[in-house]
Structures are given as C-alpha cells and as structure tokens.
Amino acid sequence: MIGMDTNPIHAMARFGLGRRAAEPLPADPIAWLLGQLRDTDSPRTDPPPTTAAGLAALREDRANKPLPGQSRARALFNAQAAGELEHALTTPAPFRERLVWFWTNHFTISLRRGECTGVACAFIEEAIRPHVTGPFSAMVLAVMRHPAMLMYLDNARSVGPNSMAGQRRNLGLNENLARECMELHTVSPLAGYSQADVTSLARILTGWSIELRGEPQGFVFRPQAHEPGTQVLLGHSFPPGEEGGVAALRFLAEHPATYRFLATRLVRHFVADDPPSEDVRRIETVLRDTQGNLGAAAAALVRLESAWEPGAKLRTPREFMVAAVRALDLPEGNRPNMMGVLGALGEPFLTAPAPNGWPDKAADWSAPEAVMRRIDWANGFAGRLGPRDPVEIADLALGPLLRPATLEAMRHAGSRRDAFTLLLASSEFQRR
Numbered sequence: 001m002i003g004m005d006t007n008p009i010h011a012m013a014r015f016g017l018g019r020r021a022a023e024p025l026p027a028d029p030i031a032w033l034l035g036q037l038r039d040t041d042s043p044r045t046d047p048p049p050t051t052a053a054g055l056a057a058l059r060e061d062r063a064n065k066p067l068p069g070q071s072r073a074r075a076l077f078n079a080q081a082a083g084e085l086e087h088a089l090t091t092p093a094p095f096r097e098r099l100v101w102f103w104t105n106h107f108t109i110s111l112r113r114g115e116c117t118g119v120a121c122a123f124i125e126e127a128i129r130p131h132v133t134g135p136f137s138a139m140v141l142a143v144m145r146h147p148a149m150l151m152y153l154d155n156a157r158s159v160g161p162n163s164m165a166g167q168r169r170n171l172g173l174n175e176n177l178a179r180e181c182m183e184l185h186t187v188s189p190l191a192g193y194s195q196a197d198v199t200s201l202a203r204i205l206t207g208w209s210i211e212l213r214g215e216p217q218g219f220v221f222r223p224q225a226h227e228p229g230t231q232v233l234l235g236h237s238f239p240p241g242e243e244g245g246v247a248a249l250r251f252l253a254e255h256p257a258t259y260r261f262l263a264t265r266l267v268r269h270f271v272a273d274d275p276p277s278e279d280v281r282r283i284e285t286v287l288r289d290t291q292g293n294l295g296a297a298a299a300a301l302v303r304l305e306s307a308w309e310p311g312a313k314l315r316t317p318r319e320f321m322v323a324a325v326r327a328l329d330l331p332e333g334n335r336p337n338m339m340g341v342l343g344a345l346g347e348p349f350l351t352a353p354a355p356n357g358w359p360d361k362a363a364d365w366s367a368p369e370a371v372m373r374r375i376d377w378a379n380g381f382a383g384r385l386g387p388r389d390p391v392e393i394a395d396l397a398l399g400p401l402l403r404p405a406t407l408e409a410m411r412h413a414g415s416r417r418d419a420f421t422l423l424l425a426s427s428e429f430q431r432r
Contacts, residue, residue, distance in 0.1 A: 006030055007029070007308075007310075007399070007400060007401070008025040008026050008027075008029045009025065009397075009399040009400070009401060010029075010308065010310055010401060011026070011029035011030075011032065011033060011302075012025075013323070013401070013432040014270065014307065014308070014310075014312075014313070014432050015033055015094075015095045015270065015301075015302060015307075016095050016097075016098060017088055017091075017094040017097060017098065017319070017322050017326060018094075018319075018322065018323030018324075018326045018327060018397065018432075019326065019327065019396060019397050020089070020090075020327075020329055021326070021327065021328065021329030021393075021396060022329075022396055030303070033095050033302045034299055034302065036093040036094075036095045036096045037095075037096065037133050037295045037298055037299055038133075039093060039096070041091075041093065041096065041129060045079075045083035045084075045087075048125055049076075049080045049083075049119075049121035049122040049124070049125050049126075050122050050125075050126070051119050051122045051126060051146070051147055051218045052216075052217045052218065053076065053118070053122070054073065054076060054117075054118030054119030054120075054121075054122050054147075055118065055119060055147060055210070055212055055217045055218065056118075056217070057071075057072040057073040057075075057076045057118040058073050058115060058117075058118045058119070058212070059212055059213070060072050060073075061073050061118075071117070072118075073117040073118030074117055076117075076118050077111070077117045077118060077120055077121060080120075080121035080122075081120075081121055081339060081349050081350065082338070082339065083121075084121060084124065084349075085322070085338045085339070085349070086332070086335075086338075088322045089322065089325055089326055089335070095298075096132065096133075099132040099133070099294075099298060100128055101318070102266070102269055103128050103131075103132055103139065103294075104123075104128050104350075105357040105358055105360075106184075106265065106357065107127070107128065107139075107143045107149065107185060108184075108352050108354075108355050108356065108357035108358075109123055109148045109149055109152040109350065110152065110350060110351055110352045110354075110355075111348075111350055111351045112351060112352075112353065113151060113152045115151040115152075116151055119146075119147050119148045119151075120148055120350045121350075122146075123143075123146050123148035123149070126142065126146060127139070127142040127143045127145075127146040127148070127149070128142075128143070130142070131294070132294060132295075132298075133293075133295030133298065134293070134294060134295065135253075135291060135293060135294070136253050136254075136258070136262065136287070136292035136293075136294055137250045137253035137254055137291075137292055139253075139294070140181075140186065140249050140250075140252070140253040141246060141249055141250070141253075143185070144177070144181065144205070144208070144245075144249055145219040146219070147210045147218055147219065149177070150177070150208060150209065150210055151210065152355075153176040153177035153180055153355065154174040154177065155174060155176070155177040155205055155208055155209070156208075156209045156210045157174055157209075158173055158174035158175075158177070158202060158205065158206050158208075159171035159172060159173070159206060159225045160173070160203060160206040160207070160225060160226055160227025160228065161173065161227065162227055162228055162229070163206065163207070163224060163225050163226055163228065164224040164225075165222070165224045165225040166225070166227075171225075173199070173202045173203065173206065173227075174202070175198055175199060175202040177202070177205060178198050178199075178201035178202035178205060179198050179202075180355045181201065181249075181252065182197065182198060182201060182252065184355055184356055184357075186249075186252040186253055186255065186258045186261070187252055187255045187257040187258050187261065188257060188258070188260075188261040190257040190260055190261055191234065191255060191257035191258075193234055197233055197234055200231045200232055200233045201231075201233055201248060203227040203231050204227075204231050204233065204238055204244055204248045205245050205248075206226045206227045207221050207222045207223060207224075207225045207226030207242070208221060208242075208245060209221070209222050209225065221242040223241075226240065226241065226242075227240070228240050231244070233248055233251070233252075234251075234255075236251060238251075253292060254292055256288065258292075259287040259288050259292065260280070260284050262283075262284075262287060262292075262297070263280045263281075263282075263283035263284035263287060263297070264280050265360075266283055266297060266298075266301060267279045267280050267283055267301070267304075268360055268361075269313075269360050270301050270307055270313075271301070271304060271306050271307045271313075272306065272309075272313065273312075273313070273360075273361040273362055273363075276306055279304050279306055279307075282304065283297050283300055283301065286300045310401055310428075310431075311401075311427065311428060311431040311432070312431070313362070313431060313432050314362035314365055314366060314430060314431050314432075315430055315431060315432050316347060316358065316360075316365060317341075317342060317346055317347040317365070317374070318342055318347050319432065320374060320429075320430060321336075321338060321341050321342065321345065321377075322338075323397075323429070323432075324378070324381060324424055324429075325338070325381075327393055327396070328384065328385065328388075328393065330384060334384060336381060336384075341377060344373060344377060345373050345374065345377060346365075346370055346373065374424075374425070374430070375421070375425050378421050378424035378425050379417070379421045381424070382416075382417045382418075382420040382421045382424065383417055385416055385417060385420045387416075388416075389416075390410055390413075390416050390419040390420040390423055391407065391410055391411065391419070393423065394406070394407065394410060394423045397423070397429070398423075398428055398429065401428050402428060403427075403428055406422065406423065406426045406428060409422050410422050410423060
C-alpha cells in the first residue's frame with residue numbers, strides 16, 4: 001500500500017503530461033492511472049501514419065532527387081509529427097502517452113538517418129504504441145522488423161558472408177542492429193556478452209530486410225542473404241532461417257538481464273535519476289514473474305511510494321513544452337509551432353543524436369544555456385496568455401505543489417506576462 005499522499009495533480013505531472021487547464025481531477029489517482037493501462041488509444045491522425053505511405057515517399061524521393069524543402073518524405077513526416085504532438089495536448093490517457101514516449105526513446109530511431117524520415121511516425125504507431133502494455137518480446141519483434149529500425153541501424157544491407165548473395169557479390173555483415181539490440185534494447189552489458197555474441201546475432205538477423213518496390217511493402221526476409229548454419233548466442237543455439245531470428249529475439253527479450261535493465265530504466269524515468277535499488281528490484285520481479293508484461297510493470301510503478309515524491313524529476317524540453325501548452329489549453333490556431341519549439345529547446349522531435357536516445361537525467365538538461373532557452377521561450381509563450389489570470393492558471397496547473405514563494409513573486413510581478421513567465425520558470429513547474 002502507498003503510504004504517501006497520492007495527489008491527483010502530482011499524478012498528472014509525474015505520470016502524465018500535466019493538467020490540461022481546468023480538466024476534472026481524478027478522485028482516485030491510482031485508479032485513473034491504472035485505467036489508462038487497460039484502455040486502448042484514441043485515434044490521432046486521419047489517415048494514420050503507415051509504413052506503406054512512408055516507403056512510397058522514400059521511393060519517390062530517391063527517383064526524383066528533390067531540392068531541399070521539397071522532399072515528399074519530409075512533408076509527410078512534418079504533418080504526422082504535428083499530429084503526434086497535437087495528440088499529446090488532448091489525449092485522455094496521458095500516462096499511456098508517456099509510456100509511448102518512453103519506449104520510443106528506448107528503441108531510438110532518428111531523422112539523422114534521412115532514410116527513416118517517411119516511416120518515423122509509422123514506427124511509433126506500428127511498432128511501439130500497440131505494445132506498451134503487452135509482452136516486451138512482442139515489442140522487440142515489432143521493432144526489429146520495422147523498416148525504420150532496419151534502415152536506421154543498417155540491417156537492410158546486412159548480408160551473410162556465406163549466403164548465396166554474399167558469395168556472389170562479396171558482401172558482408174553489418175553488426176549495428178545486433179550490437180544496439182544487445183547493448184541498448186535488451187540484455188545490456190549486464191549479461192556479460194562478448195563480441196562473438198554480437199557477431200552471432202548479426203548473422204542470425206541477416207536477410208531481415210525491406211521490400212521497397214514489390215507487395216507488400218515493408219519487412220521482408222531474404223533467404224538468399226541469410227547466413228546459413230546454426231548460430232550460438234549467449235551459450236544457446238539457434239537454427240538458420242527467419243524462425244531462428246524470432247527465437248533469438250524472444251530469448252534476449254526474456255533474459256533475466258533484460259528485466260534488470262528495463263526495470264532500472266523505468267524507475268529512472270518515472271521515479272528518480274538515481275533509481276532506488278529496492279524499487280528496481282520490485283519492477284524487475286514483476287517483469288520476471290509476468291514474462292515481461294509491460295502493463296504489469298507500469299502498474300507496479302504507480303504503486304511505488306518513492307514515485308510520489310514531488311519534484312524528483314526534471315521535465316525534458318518536450319515534457320515542459322507540452323505541460324505549458326496544456327496548462328493554457330490554447331485553441332488549435334493559437335498554439336505554438338511545437339516542432340520549432342522542440343528544436344529551439346534542444347530536443348528536436350525524433351532526432352536524437354545517437355542510438356541511445358535522449359538522456360533521462362537532470363544534469364543533461366540543466367546546463368545554464370539550456371535553462372536560459374527555457375526561460376526565453378517561456379517569456380515568449382507567456383504573450384499568448386491574453387486576459388487570463390496567471391495566479392488562477394498556476395492554481396489549476398500545480399495546486400498544492402505551487403510554492404508560496406512562487407505565488408508571492410507572481411502576485412508582485414509587473415505584468416500578467418511576467419507572472420506567467422515566473423510560473424513556467426519555477427522549479428515546481430520545471431519538475432514533475
């Protein structure tokens with residue numbers, strides 16, 4: 001049982017995306033959070049992002065070699081990304097959306113690899129969103145088969161040296177996907193794997209590629225590019241063929257080291273930069289006992305007493321921006337260009353600099369320049385306040401989390417705009 005006060009506004013901040021203006025407060029915050037794990041997502045965009053549409057845009061761009069600013073894939077991404085961010089402003093299930101954000105960052109793909117642009121949002125909708133409360137093994141398989149990941153980490157071009165294609169064209173392995181799958185996505189270095197294990201997984205995943213021209217477009221297994229023979233991974237043997245890859249990924253997804261690694265990352269994200277060991281053990285146990293059920297792990301997170309310590313986590317730029325826009329509940333035509341804001345604040349959408357994704361600790365987001373960017377944007381955004389009372393907005397957004405010192409400073413501010421800037425720049429709004 002939770003011994004601390006499970007304040008509803010804190011639940012909206014810690015596990016959700018911040019209170020949306022005067023939206024009703026849940027009478028039972030725990031039940032409100034758990035209910036979001038049972039429900040399915042509401043529609044986001046019409047039509048939804050799909051791999052087929054993204055690959056068609058990529059194929060067209062390759063054929064036409066468009067000038068900068070005329071890429072069909074980029075135009076598709078811009079429209080779909082705007083829909084993803086708009087959904088965050090209005091979703092009735094913000095905890096579920098936060099889980100989508102978490103797992104999308106865990107399995108990072110990035111527009112720094114331009115080929116991914118047209119299918120980046122389809123990756124969220126097809127490989128991440130349907131699996132955030134299901135078995136982790138199902139998410140791993142969906143991710144590793146998705147064209148966005150196969151292109152981002154070069155597996156679409158990986159060929160077994162002893163395969164028919166490898167011998168005919170003198171092609172070879174690419175180990176990027178195998179390495180990141182083990183290091184960042186599943187077992188992590190906790191498993192004590194070797195370079196030989198990485199190479200074995202790379203061989204197992206040869207032939208996992210993309211169909212760009214034929215039907216159906218998307219993932220395809222190419223037997224002629226697959227390395228023949230049985231492979232040994234972490235002491236276990238896996239047969240050749242696509243089924244061997246499926247078995248190997250399931251083995252990695254359900255490995256005890258994977259559960260420890262995932263538990264640490266989940267607790268770090270939702271509880272504290274330095275995850276309490278007892279909380280990590282609790283989530284690890286849930287994952288182990290449920291064979292990696294992510295919904296059960298998320299439910300266990302909200303029952304951790306330490307998860308209800310106010311202000312323990314600094315909001316990332318995206319969390320901060322979305323919470324600010326939700327607090328004002330602006331009509332669609334008066335909302336900021338959220339894609340541009342994220343770029344200015346240092347977290348451009350789906351454009352992490354490396355496969356390990358965006359960082360999850362305050363130290364990585366609180367350098368003086370980064371803090372000044374937030375304050376500068378907050379001051380500009382405060383101009384959208386209009387005639388509304390910033391103190392009333394502060395009470396709605398933060399309730400008992402609002403510090404007396406912040407309230408006093410707002411009341412003595414020179415203008416409504418200054419008062420709202422003080423609210424957004426306050427430590428209680430910057431943290432969750």
